[in-house]
Amino acid sequence: MTDTEFNPEEIDTSKPHSARMYDYFLGGKDNYRVDWEAAEKIEGLFPGVKETARANREFMHRASRFLAERGIRQFLDVGTGIPTQPNLHQIVQDVIPDARIVYADNDPIVLRHAEALLRGTPEGHTAYAxxxxxxxxxxxxxxxxxxxxxxxxxxxxxxLMQFIEDELNPYGIIQSLMRDMIPGSYLVLSHVTREFDPEIWERIDAIYKAGGTPVNARLRDEILPFFNGLDLCEPGLTLATRWHPDSHMRITEEVPLYVGVARKSSH
Known part of the structure; x- marks a missing residue:
């Protein structure tokens, strides 16, 4: 179920969009020429961008499976993006068939594909906002x-949080989303970093800004505060391919992406 209906007129194809560019990097089909052109400019600056996108997706798979195997039956996925199989609910419901998943995104093109996000197991539940x-x-x-x-x-x-500028209080947003969740809940977060090549990220930011969405590739010390008040699971905040690597991974080389999974405790 969704809380609104799709209106094709809401999709702006006159400028590149971050979600459609991400879909392009993953090899998807839900993107337009304006997205290809911007994505290819970024690839010219950062040849490993497709591998970074795939490593990010693989981290989401591993983290979701990690939590489902530890008995977490409910997931709230914010900044869902254009569906790319397997989606989060498919990973989780493979472990826990009656798991409940809520997806949320502000992109009308994601809404167009919301039906794909709602095809879960008969005993499970999925919803899209x-x-x-x-x-x-x-x-x-x-x-x-x-x-x-x-x-x-x-x-x-x-x-997602790399697209939220500092003046919008990105840390406060995460705290607000976690506030009403009970101890034993978790935060799964990934975020690109400019740590390894800051000049290139300034140029990448300029390309994203042309589409109306700046990208803030923060340093590790700027990403760590997203986990304030939470207990980071081993191995802590680390590069994506170092977080619980497994045999399913296609991307094993390091990419400029920090990831972490943290538990809300009762203290």
Whole structure:
């Protein structure tokens, strides 16, 4: 179910869009010439961008499976992006068939594909909200209709907060989303970093800005505060391919992407 209907006129194909560019990097089909052109400019600056996108997706798979195997039955995925199989609910419901998943994204092209996000197991439950992370209370309100907030929930915020500028208080947004979740809940987060080549990221930011979405490739010390008040699971905040590597990984070389999974404790 969704909280609104898709209107094709809402899709702006006159300028590149970060979600469609990410879809292009993953080899998807839901992108336009304006997205290809911007994506190819970025690839010219950063030849490993496709591998970074894939490593990010693989981290989401591993982290979701990691939590499902530890009994987490509810997931709130914010900044879902254009569906690319396997989606989060497919990973989780493969472990826990009656798991409940809420997806949220503000991109109308994701809404167009929401039906794909709702095809879960018969015993499970999936829902989709057309909502903006910059208004976290609207996401929480929707999630309450589908998830049990008296039980642990995993908040998945993958490759999203890099698009939230400092003046919009990105750390406060995460704290707001986690606030009403009980101890035993988790945060799953990934974020690109400029640590290894800051000059290139300034040029990449200029390309994203042309599409109206700046990218903030933060340093590790700027990413760590997203986990304030939470207990990071081993191996802590680390590069994506170092987080619980397994035999399913296609990308094994290091990429400029920090990731972490952290638990909300009772202290």
């Amino acid at each position: 057309q909502a903006d992370v910059r208004q976290p209370e609207t996401i929480t309100d929707f999630a309450r209709e589908h998830l049990d907030f008296t039980q642990p929930i995993a908040l998945s915020v993958v490759a």
